[in-house]
Amino acid sequence: MSANTPRATGHVRNKRGKWIAAAVIVAVIVLIVVHLFNAKPAKMGNPPQVVSAQAATLGSMPVILNELGTVTPIATVTVLPQLSGYLTEVGYQEGQDVKKGQFLAQIDPRQYEINKQQAQAQLAKDQASLDQARADLARYTQLHQQKSIAEQTYADQQFTVAQDAAAVQADKAAIAQDELDLVYCHITAPVDGRVGLRLVDPGNYVTQSSSPGIVVITSMKPTTVQFTVPQNSLSQVLERVNAGAKLPVTAYNSDNTKQIATGTLYAISNQMATSTGTVTLRATFPNDDEALYPNEFVNVRLLVNTLQNAVLVPTPAVQTGAPGDYVYLVNADDTVSVHKVTPGPSDGKNTVILAGLSAGQTVVTDGMDRLSDGAKIKIAHAMPATASSASAPASSSSSSAPHKRGKRSSGASTSQS
Template sequence: MPSTQMNEKERVDGAAAAESQKNLRESEPLVEGPKGSPARKWIVVLVILAVVGAAVWKIRRNTAEQTGVQMMMAAQADRPTPVQVSSVQQKTMPIFLTALGTVTAYNTVTIKSRVDGQLMQVPVREGQAVRQGQVLAEIDPKPYQAALEQAQGQLVKDQANAVNARAEAARYEALLSAGVVSKESQQAQASTAGQAEGSIASDRAAIEAAKVNLGYTKIFSPINGVVGLRQVDAGNIVHAADTNGLLVVTQLQPIAVIFTLPEDQLPEVLKKSRAGDKLVVEAYDRAAATHLASGSLLTVDNQIDTTTGTVKAKAVFENKDGALFPNQFVNVRLILQEKRNAVVIPASALQTGTQGNFVYLLKQGQPPADPLAKKDADGPVIELPENKTNYYVMAQTVNVELTEGTQVILSGGVKPGDQIVVDGQEKLKNGSKVFPRTAPVKAGDGTTAELGMTSTTGQPS
């Protein structure tokens, strides 16, 4: 009995030891190596450290990249914007009316033959400038020279007959006094003498007509001008009744411009014209950008066109440089008055926002409430360039009085000499830093202005 209990106890203890050994094996890490070796623990530690190190490196790399981008963006935001600037000017500005006009020749003459005959020569070139009295064409003069000589011969003949007729009339007068011939015979002889005198007068007129026709064989220019394209070549037979002429001469100096004015502007124009004021008229090209010539108002038509409500006006230009040409389309500016000491800016400088018209005024230094060094929330301090003048802009409200395509007259807001931005406003706001450059002066700037208001895009911030 005691032996049986002993065996049972040993069996239970062996089962418990086996179960304990099994649990110990399950609780150990699945790392190969010698059982109970510390190498497994070090391998686990190294793996954990590698994972943690890689994560830290990745985080720091991303942070550095973000910092670089932020620094670049901050530097770009702090970089001055390039702009063009111009000075506010004070000068005399003419006030004018604008119109569309057509250049017309001051005189145009179609040269025609006044006699029939063969065209012998045209001694001028097409496009040649000719003077008044210069020969333009010659018709064959031989038939007309012969007609003149024939008329002159007839005159000599009739003059001889007249001498004989007068002598006969005197003889019959003496015979009538002696009672040898009748009164009727004496009167008949006196009539014959009178007819002879009439023939002489007729012959003289024929001679003058022949001289005129002979003179018509040479065609002279009636005006100073320029010869157009030739219509008939030498050698052709021409007639006085021909519809087309030989050529056309056009007077270009002076030259005229015909334009129209609205009827509501007519009273002011007529008032100044009737007062003896010389109204200056300026001609510009089709784009109204290039000044072509200056002239004066010659006349205004005597009636208004009821269809358009306009009246025609004519201006004359010396045109010494030939800038104006017949049938050329021009923009006309009729100057009515001059505004002295006007404050003028380029139209490109004028902006319009919720506060009305404004300009960007150039200032020297740093914008208000802006430190000398600007620091980003997560970035380093950005130092401004040393020994370099800094500029910024402020939006300045202005009052527009008069405006034209390129110039604006102001009645307040800026003063002569102020620097204003004329190009590059689309990237600006109130207080923006800028890098200014002087704008080039355009031809025609500051010459004229007219009633109106110019608006451009952009708003002050």
């Protein structure tokens, strides 16, 4: 028995090892099968990204400068008394429109009438003295010719006549001054315009050039709007003005939602403001409906020029990034490539491409958030180049406010405020 025991033990061990190996093999097979059933299918590459695209077109684009302006009346006059006295009468209503020469106020004229009477009396006295001196000179002349009087007596009489004549001239000047004072007592409007609120009431004593004056008159129509443009835009304005062009100017309300009036640029300041790098321009408006009110803030749009046959793309197509200004150009194999461009003026809806793109080339307008150079795309909506799309910028720029262009700043657009 003892000789067979090791042999039997080895047989049992061999049998147990085979079972363990078989179990391991089965477990491995089960794991492989489970993995095969649960594994996701391998990706064959990123699917094409769905985008919108549009072809570049040829059209016109207005070059517009958008600035903030102030309504500046042609004339604002503070009516000051030119002599002293009691204000006895006011002949206007506050807020009334007046014409040049219309009566405004009256200063008590009695003292100035008395001064005129005194000057007239002095004139009569000096005139009589002059007549007497001239009569004496006529006699002295005869006697001098006969050598019956001394030469000194004749010369003295000539001087007397000259002195009396000068006194008469002084009296006449005094009378003229008194008459002018009487005119100043009757205060009239120096310009056409609208009077403001009364600054002094009847019964008050006013003095010559006393502040704040009698009333302020402001011209309402026509009127002007004063605004500034940056020095980088001045050259194109000067070029057009020097060529004799009448540049149209449109005024909008403060929130830029309503057109108020249309006018024409007529004056450019002769100096640049060094602190701001701007120059002041002035436009005139008929303002027949008085929609422009003095000192009101308005938004001004100056039409400098209109680019013809310009390459236009939708504004969202123009992006700004590390390459600079660029568009995603659609290739023939349904891929896109980053294409650098030089943008020009914009009206918010469309942007001019000055260089880097030709009419007919298709660019991505929407869905470019995850695009990259060489990415596959699928165009969901492509708009062909049509005449209507090319003419859209001109009409939209005159009726709506400028919009920001995609991710670009507004520095290269027509909005340069």
